[in-house]
Amino acid sequence: MICPNLQCQAILAVPVTARGKTIRCSGCGTTIRVPAGTGKPADSGAATKQS
Numbered sequence: 001m002i003c004p005n006l007q008c009q010a011i012l013a014v015p016v017t018a019r020g021k022t023i024r025c026s027g028c029g030t031t032i033r034v035p036a037g038t039g040k041p042a043d044s045g046a047a048t049k050q051s
């Protein structure tokens with residue numbers, strides 16, 4: 001993911017274990033919240049279709 005700091009915009013390697021947590025950019029020190037389930041959106045609408 002890319003640092004949201006427009007003055008930085010460093011590309012950060014986020015490990016899977018960091019999802020749903022907050023990381024700190026090594027470039028500018030900005031704390032960034034990593035969204036959980038990146039790349040695989042959890043659609044609750046599909047889950048309700050089981051019943």
Ligand SMILES: [Zn+2]
Pocket residue numbers: 003004005008009010025026027028029030
């Ligand atoms: Zn940064």
